Amino acid sequence: MALTLFAFDTPNARKIxxxxxxxxxxxxxxxxxxxxxxxxxxxxxxISPNNKIPALVDTDGPDGQTQTVFESGAILIxxxxxxxxxxxxxxxxxxxALEWLMFQVGxxxxxxxxxHHYAPxxxxxxxRYGFERFMAETLRLYGVMDRRLAEHPYFGGDLSxxxxxxxxxxxxxxxxxxxxxxxxxxxRWYQAMMARPAxxxxxxVSLRRD
Numbered sequence: 001m002a003l004t005l006f007a008f009d010t011p012n013a014r015k016i017x018x019x020x021x022x023x024x025x026x027x028x029x030x031x032x033x034x035x036x037x038x039x040x041x042x043x044x045x046x047i048s049p050n051n052k053i054p055a056l057v058d059t060d061g062p063d064g065q066t067q068t069v070f071e072s073g074a075i076l077i078x079x080x081x082x083x084x085x086x087x088x089x090x091x092x093x094x095x096x097a098l099e100w101l102m103f104q105v106g107x108x109x110x111x112x113x114x115x116h117h118y119a120p121x122x123x124x125x126x127x128r129y130g131f132e133r134f135m136a137e138t139l140r141l142y143g144v145m146d147r148r149l150a151e152h153p154y155f156g157g158d159l160s161x162x163x164x165x166x167x168x169x170x171x172x173x174x175x176x177x178x179x180x181x182x183x184x185x186x187x188r189w190y191q192a193m194m195a196r197p198a199x200x201x202x203x204x205v206s207l208r209r210d
Contacts, residue, residue, distance in 0.1 A: 002060035003027035006044065006053055008034050009207040011109070012072040013054040015168035018202030019076055019161060023083045031209050058082070072168075073105040076161040086160045097156030100148070104165040108145070111137040112169055112176045119177060138176055142183045149185035167193050171203070 005020065005027050007013035020027050032038045032053050039051045048055035048070035056075050061067025069078045077098075080087035088094040114134035121127040145166065148155060155162040170190050173180055180187035193199055 001026055001028045002058055004030055004057045006030045006032050006047060006055040006057070007207050008032055008053050010034075010053065011168035011172055012052075013168075013207055014171060014203060015072050015165050016054045016056070016075055016079075017205045017207070018167060018199050019079055019086070019164045021198040021202040021205075022164065022196070023079060023085050024198075025079070025083065029205060029207065031207060033209065071105075073101055073165065076101065076165060080161050086164070088156075088158075088160075093157055093160075097160035097162045100155035100160075100162035101165050103141075103144075103155075104162065104169065107137075108141045108166060108169055111141055112172065115176050116172070119175070135177070138178065142178060142186060146183040146185045149189050154189070163189075163193060167199070 003020070003025060005013075005016055007016065007029060008031060017029075032041075032044060032055075034053060038044065039048070039053055044055070045051060047057060047068045050070060052070065054072055054075060055068065055070040056078070058067045058069070058078075067078075069075045077087065087097050111134050114130065115138050118127050118131035118134060121131070145155075154160065155166060167190070170180075170186065171194075173190075180190060194203075
């Protein structure tokens with residue numbers, strides 16, 4: 001099997017399992033348990049210099065050479081270009097898909113990720129500033145997405161890697177403490193995405209050790 005995904009059960013990893021299933025690519029999974037700090041293993045560092053999951057190894061990369069890819073956005077682009085799926089080769093559709101992919105990796109990921117960090121804190125003084133700041137930004141980003149989806153069925157117009165990227169984080173909306181009913185267009189999109197058989201397979205992939 002040419003593709004090996006190094007991952008754990010996180011939004012950024014789920015983006016990739018969904019994409020792989022939607023693209024119909026066979027792959028193996030190597031769990032990297034971040035709770036056990038396995039992402040700092042020297043062998044993994046050779047694949048992912050930033051010690052982050054997910055990462056991908058393709059033994060059938062360009063010119064038949066082994067290719068390693070780290071950072072989830074880069075992995076999505078790599079897979080889209082490898083398969084010719086979910087990223088137009090040119091034109092406005094490509095621009096839109098890449099815009100919304102970068103929206104996710106630069107904003108709708110870091111902001112709710114901080115909500116994940118601050119929400120469980122029990123000491124109110126530790127929690128208040130950070131939680132309120134990043135909760136406000138998370139809600140703003142949901143509003144940006146809702147306005148986009150009011151006019152388009154998918155973020156790039158057609159289904160693209162941008163949708164897979166954003167889905168991984170909207171999946172965690174309960175942990176964000178966000179009621180999707182407040183964002184009806186995001187809710188419609190989310191329900192439609194989660195109803196797709198390949199998406200369901202992507203979320204069913206085990207990314208933890210038994």
